[in-house]
Amino acid sequence: MSIEQFLSEQKDTILTKWFDLVLDTYPPDTAVFLKKQDNPFANPVGHTIREGMGHVLDELVRETPSGQIGVFLDNIIRIRAVQDLTPERALSFIFSLKEVVREALRTASHQPLPYDELLAFESRVDRLALLSFDIFVQCREKLYDIKANELRKMTFRLLQRVNDMDEDQEKKPDPAG
């Protein structure tokens, strides 16, 4: 059995355990809400994160990746980049996938996987982590852009009027001749 087959077969169990580890990064009362509220509009954080993680898992086992993995990661990280989480805590969920898969392999009753397969899989998770750093930084930079743009918008019309008036002034013939 390949690691891909193993992950496909165990997807639901792995996803649930992986999601539980993400919930551990939130306070206990919040974790209960994020886990139990099914409505995607009443619980957009829990829903988006769980759905995104499911897609990420699918992509990891797919023979020909769709190229969408960045989008799915973005949906998750965009949320965690503005929550009260340190960067390490915000992105820890990527690394916890390794723990979950190792644990699942230990407890599953089947032939052990070749060591190389596991290492190759973990390298894929590492690349996922690198991609996540990119996305996290992009989200933070976006926040600063938005702050700067708000300030610009506040004064744009005012400056436009002043500039227009300046231009009008320049167009007028100089009374001194």
Next chain:
Amino acid sequence: MAKVTTPKPAELVTSIDLKPSAQQWMDIPTEIKPGTFCWGAKAKNLNIVEFPNARDWNPSEEDWKLPENWQEIFLTGMKNLLDKYRSFKVFMDICVRCGACADKCHFFIGSGDPKNMPVLRAELLRSVYRRYFTTSGKMLGKTAGARDLTIDVLKELWYYFYQCTECRRCSLFCPYGIDTAEITIMGRELMNQLGLNTDWISGPVANCYMKGNHLGLEPHAIMNSIEGMIDDIETITGIRINPSFNRKGAEILFVTPSGDLFADPGTFTCMGYLMLFHELGLDYTWSTYASEGGNFGFFTSNEMAKRLNSKIYAEAKRLGVKYIIGGECGHMWRVLTQYMDTWNGPADFLEVPVSPITGTRFDTSRSTKMIHITEFTADLIKNGKLKLDPSRNDDLIVTYHDSCNTSRGMGLLDEPRYIIRNVCNHFHEMPENTIREQTFCCGSGTGLNASENMELRMRGGFPRANAVKFVKDRHGVNMLANICAIDRATLSASMDYWVPGVRVTGVHEMVANALIMKGEKERETNLRGEPLPGKEGN
């Protein structure tokens, strides 16, 4: 040379703590974190309106420069509020902590911070109430859910009462009808007595008190700004509009939030008002004194809100108008419909609003004498008084965001939708539990629309944005309509972060784009100067 000590690898790893504290809320200290709070008020702005304990202070510093007797001021203030407002006392007493409100707040949903659950946010203050105003709390202390008012408790109260937008979504689900927004209002009143206002609120309050509007625009600046819009309208339609300012004897006074005068996309909404009124030949006037519909005083104290609001009736009286039409704004309307009449009324010198075009009498406003522009415009459309070409908005796939205050505060739900359906061909509602009475806040109301608290705004804005994303993915929605000046500004930022590709508009911008005006030239662009559908190649 100083010896540099570097941590060992094992020490580095143990310093990474991935789990939050599982202690009880009272035992978890609150840390004032950047990105979450707004800067403290400046002394000069508080002095202008004679607010107490004015001083420059910084929330991120340890010393908030409080007056020595701050506890006495707080507790005396709380006693006065409990005596004055029976609702406040009831709300402090009757909560059974059923949790129905807990997961309804956009800040809790987006942040995951339990102290943003409305029940717990109120509990922050209730615990102080119990300690000083109930026998059980005085005797049993923590066992009875009571705690001392320490400096850390005060800072926690400040931090979380400025993480509530008074949107009242939680109140909708409370079986006891507790209005958590009112608890926040009381909390902020108490902060106000200690000079713990925010700069983003107190600056506009001082401006409004001195100049009549939040931006501090003087009459010539207001007229100049509108002049600029008139130039743009002439370029687009070929029609020159000549509105009047401070004209005595006009039939109607028009008041709108000053945000519409300067900040895009509010300016396009403002151009919409100008074009509509011109087309109708409405006998109306702008005022450069009552030049603000919004009321940031409402976010400081009841008395300040009343003082700022008084100019609207005073100006209506001075100009001798018959009634008032108000522009697209959110909290302005909660103030106008629920408070103005008792603060500064009765406005018996005005008449019940009657549309001069359709003859419709707006009895819902028979007391305040002030109607919302979407009520006025919906009535015009219903009576076939406007010539509209909705295909001019065919590039827009629109959804509508109910502002908290117009929906939950005054029940204005169907008029904006009726207008949108008549001026656009593509309209899609967001999911049921995110619109109308259950609408999610933009995340930045009640004076939280500063830039320094952007993380907080994005957290609070996520539930709304998530619903917009849903209709964008499903129907290709690219325009988010609303009738609130703060929404127009803050949802633009929220969309930029959460749902790029969706822009924000006021309803009357779309009205004006669709409006066929008498004598207009063939239009090539919309009010934003972008080519109309079918005119892209010109």
